[in-house]
Amino acid sequence: MLGKLIKHEWKGLYKIGGIMLLATFAVALIGSLYFRSPMWVQLFNENGDIDNLASMTWLFMGIGSLVLCILMVVGLIYGMVIYLGVRFYRSMYTDEGYLAHTLPVTPHQLLGSKILVGGLWMLIANIVGMVSIFLMFFSMMASVFEGQQLGMSFWEIMREMWEGFTSLYENELGINVTGYMIYLVALFIVGSFSSLCILFGAITIGQLSKKYKAVMGILVYFGLLILISIIEMVISMVSMASSIMDGEIYMNTMFSPIISIAISVGLYFLSHYIIKRKLNLD
Amino acid sequence: MNELIEIVGLTKAYDDRSVAVNNVTITLPKGKIIGLLGPNGSGKTTLIKMLNGLLTPTSGSIKINGAYVGVQSKARVAYLPDRTYLAGNKRINEVLGFFEDFYADFSREKAEEMLRSLNIDPTTKMKTLSKGTKEKVQLILVMSRNADLYILDEPIAGVDPAARDYILRTIINNYNPEATVLISTHLISDVEQVLDEVIFMRYGQLVLYTSVDNIREKHGKSVDAYFREVFAC
Numbered sequence: 484m485l486g487k488l489i490k491h492e493w494k495g496l497y498k499i500g501g502i503m504l505l506a507t508f509a510v511a512l513i514g515s516l517y518f519r520s521p522m523w524v525q526l527f528n529e530n531g532d533i534d535n536l537a538s539m540t541w542l543f544m545g546i547g548s549l550v551l552c553i554l555m556v557v558g559l560i561y562g563m564v565i566y567l568g569v570r571f572y573r574s575m576y577t578d579e580g581y582l583a584h585t586l587p588v589t590p591h592q593l594l595g596s597k598i599l600v601g602g603l604w605m606l607i608a609n610i611v612g613m614v615s616i617f618l619m620f621f622s623m624m625a626s627v628f629e630g631q632q633l634g635m636s637f638w639e640i641m642r643e644m645w646e647g648f649t650s651l652y653e654n655e656l657g658i659n660v661t662g663y664m665i666y667l668v669a670l671f672i673v674g675s676f677s678s679l680c681i682l683f684g685a686i687t688i689g690q691l692s693k694k695y696k697a698v699m700g701i702l703v704y705f706g707l708l709i710l711i712s713i714i715e716m717v718i719s720m721v722s723m724a725s726s727i728m729d730g731e732i733y734m735n736t737m738f739s740p741i742i743s744i745a746i747s748v749g750l751y752f753l754s755h756y757i758i759k760r761k762l763n764l765d
Numbered sequence: 766m767n768e769l770i771e772i773v774g775l776t777k778a779y780d781d782r783s784v785a786v787n788n789v790t791i792t793l794p795k796g797k798i799i800g801l802l803g804p805n806g807s808g809k810t811t812l813i814k815m816l817n818g819l820l821t822p823t824s825g826s827i828k829i830n831g832a833y834v835g836v837q838s839k840a841r842v843a844y845l846p847d848r849t850y851l852a853g854n855k856r857i858n859e860v861l862g863f864f865e866d867f868y869a870d871f872s873r874e875k876a877e878e879m880l881r882s883l884n885i886d887p888t889t890k891m892k893t894l895s896k897g898t899k900e901k902v903q904l905i906l907v908m909s910r911n912a913d914l915y916i917l918d919e920p921i922a923g924v925d926p927a928a929r930d931y932i933l934r935t936i937i938n939n940y941n942p943e944a945t946v947l948i949s950t951h952l953i954s955d956v957e958q959v960l961d962e963v964i965f966m967r968y969g970q971l972v973l974y975t976s977v978d979n980i981r982e983k984h985g986k987s988v989d990a991y992f993r994e995v996f997a998c
Contacts, residue, residue, distance in 0.1 A: 487866045494859075495852070574852075581850035585817050586867050587840035693779070764819045 484588045488596035495574075499566060500604045504611050507559040511615030514552035515622035518545070523626040549623060556615045563608040567601045568682050568704075572697060576690055580764050590758040594751065597683065602676030609675055670740050677747035681707055684750025687757050696765075707750075711743050718742060769795045769914060769945050770816070775825035777811050777969075785811040787969040788825070795913070796942060798959055800988070801949040803966035804996055809949040810847060812966070813918050816947075817844050830913055840869070843912035847919040847949075849899050853892030857902060861887065864906055876909035879935065897924045904932055908939040915946040921955055929955050954989040963988055965995060 517523075523545065573579055575597075583593060625637040635643075649660045685707055689700025770793040777786040786808040793799060801809050814820040816827060818834040829838040851860055857880065864871045880887055883901060891899065904920060917936070921929040929952075937959055940946050950956050963980070965973040972995065980991050 484867070491863060491866070578846075578848045578850050579852055581819060581844075581846045581848065584819055585839055585842070585844050587836050588867070589836055760821060762819065762821055764814065 484586075485592045485596055488586075488588060488592055489600055492596050492600040496567075496570070496600060496604060500563065500608075503559055503563055503566070504608060507556055507608070507611050507615055510552055510555045510559075511618050514548065514615075514619040517548060518619060518623040518626055523623070545623070549619060552619050553616055556612050560608050560612045563604065564678070564682065567604065567679065568686060571597055571601070571683050572686050572700065575758075576686070576696065576764065584758075584762065584764065590755050594683070594754055594758065598676060598679050598751070601679045601683075605679055606672060606675035609671065673744060674740060677744045680747035680751045680754075681711075681743070684747070684754045687754040688750075690757060690763070691761060707746070711746055714746075715742050767794045767796075768792050769830060770947075771826075771828040773826050775812070775815065775827060776823045777808075777815060777820060778823045785969050786815070786822075789969075789971050790825075791964070791971060791974055793945060793947070795945055797961040798936075798940075798946045798948065800953070800956055800960040800963040801947055801966065802951070802953055802963055802988075802992060803972075804951065807966040808969035809966055810918055811969070813844075813916055813947070813949055816916060817842065841913040843868075843907045843910040843915045845903055845907045845915075845917040845920055847922065849891070849903065851891050851899070851903065854890065856888055856890050857885065858887040860891070860902075860906065864909070868910055870911040871906075872909050872911065875939070876905050879905045879909065879939075883931070897928055900924055901928065901932070904935060908935050911941050911944075913941075913944050915940055915944060917946065917948045919950055920948065921950060921952055926955075933959055953992050954987075957988045960988065965992065967996065 575583055575593075586593070621637075621641075628635075628637045628640055652658045652660050652663070682704060685704035686697075686700035688703045689696050689698075692699040770791075772789055772791050772793075775786055775789045776784065778784040789808075789812065801812070803809050811820060815822050816829070816834065818839065827834050830841060832838050855863075861873055861876055864876075865873050877887065880902075883905075885894075885898060885902065891902070894902065900920070901924075904917075907915060907917070915936075920936070921932050924932065933956065936946060936948070948956055948960070957977070960977050962974070962976050964971065977988055980986065980988055984991050984994075986994070
């Protein structure tokens with residue numbers, strides 16, 4: 484039954500999800516082509532013939548465009564979060580829930596299918612979002628380096644920067660960059676799914692309220708995000724203090740995600756309990 | 766063993782002052798068409814929602830075919846709620862595919878035949894259908910299953926008299942004779958002709974559970990007339 488639920492969940496999501504991701508990618512593509520236009524290369528050319536006032540105007544416009552593109556990409560990713568949240572609420576706790584909860588499936592299968600498919604869309608959205616921002620940033624930097632005529636290609640400069648970065652981490656700080664990258668990728672994947680456990684968990688907790696269940700779900704969601712931030716901050720401060728006292732290098736990123744993953748696992752089981760034992764559809 | 770539904774001490778209380786279903790105990794047999802009758806707010810829909818696992822009882826228990834409400838019972842219960850539970854952006858044939866995937870007892874051929882007889886195009890999107898047609902589509906989906914128990918919550922409430930006749934005919938002609946049909950309604954005169962037994966509810970409590978023949982023989986009245994007498998304001 485889980486496979487069938489996943490199939491129908493995917494069918495219900497792919498159209499709107501696909502349109503949102505295509506829109507994100509289109510913004511990024513237009514943005515990156517814009518930054519690769521000859522105007523930009525000339526702008527960053529020290530010997531260019533654009534006068535200072537015009538240069539400044541273009542520079543501000545360029546930075547403004549980059550910020551706007553990044554905001555659009557981020558907005559579309561948040562749009563995906565909102566879309567998944569609204570869809571989960573509608574399919575589980577409104578009239579459509581009358582069908583979902585009378586299917587011959589277990590609450591684990593029902594929740595699992597929504598988290599697996601939604602999480603996959605979040606992962607895709609995060610990847611498209613990151614690629615989009617990098618695409619725009621790199622095309623802008625490529626124009627900068629090309630205009631500055633440093634005698635090296637953009638990719639050569641990037642490679643040198645990367646080598647500098649890895650040598651700093653590996654030699655100076657004693658951190659294995661490859662291992663750290665694998666850790667970050669794993670975190671990125673797990674984070675896409677755990678963020679949905681938190682969102683769906685909050686919406687499900689909201690169902691325990693007698694009135695204004697949707698509003699309660701939203702309040703619980705923001706409450707949970709604030710709570711997670713506070714816990715992470717406290718743990719970071721404690722571990723930072725202990726690192727300083729021991730004379731060690733402080734690595735904040737190691738602890739923070741573990742907290743939100745642990746909370747998201749807890750919320751999954753709480754959601755399961757509420758659906759199994761406390762379900763009360765209006 | 767002829768029992769299909771066993772309800773023991775079932776209560777649903779939202780708070781101390783609001784008890785929707787109050788300590789109901791009843792056993793319903795297989796192979797009957799049973800009317801669940803009562804005025805608005807008598808607890809009919811609450812009872813039905815608990816039978817389908819959409820509401821958690823405050824206390825008491827429900828068994829359907831010997832199993833507590835869960836995956837096993839849901840596989841054998843065909844439920845028609847008092848609202849549209851199908852997403853508006855789905856086409857009818859997508860919904861048929863959905864039912865085919867999840868209910869082993871669903872007959873697509875039967876559903877398509879009923880849709881044809883009503884001239885409903887299966888490629889139509891749910892949101893473009895009228896309220897009455899949506900209700901008919903949902904009824905077709907439910908009656909195309911070969912279930913043990915059909916629970917129909919107000920199946921004729923929102924449709925015109927001609928459609929009511931069609932719906933009642935559909936119920937009579939399509940249900941498995943071994944199964945039980947539980948119909949909740951307050952339009953008693955329309956359904957009376959098809960009922961074997963009736964349950965009267967008031968203020969969340971069971972007032973009466975008897976056969977239609979018994980009401981006619983003992984009280985010399987139709988179910989509708991007897992209902993009006995019992996629930997006179």
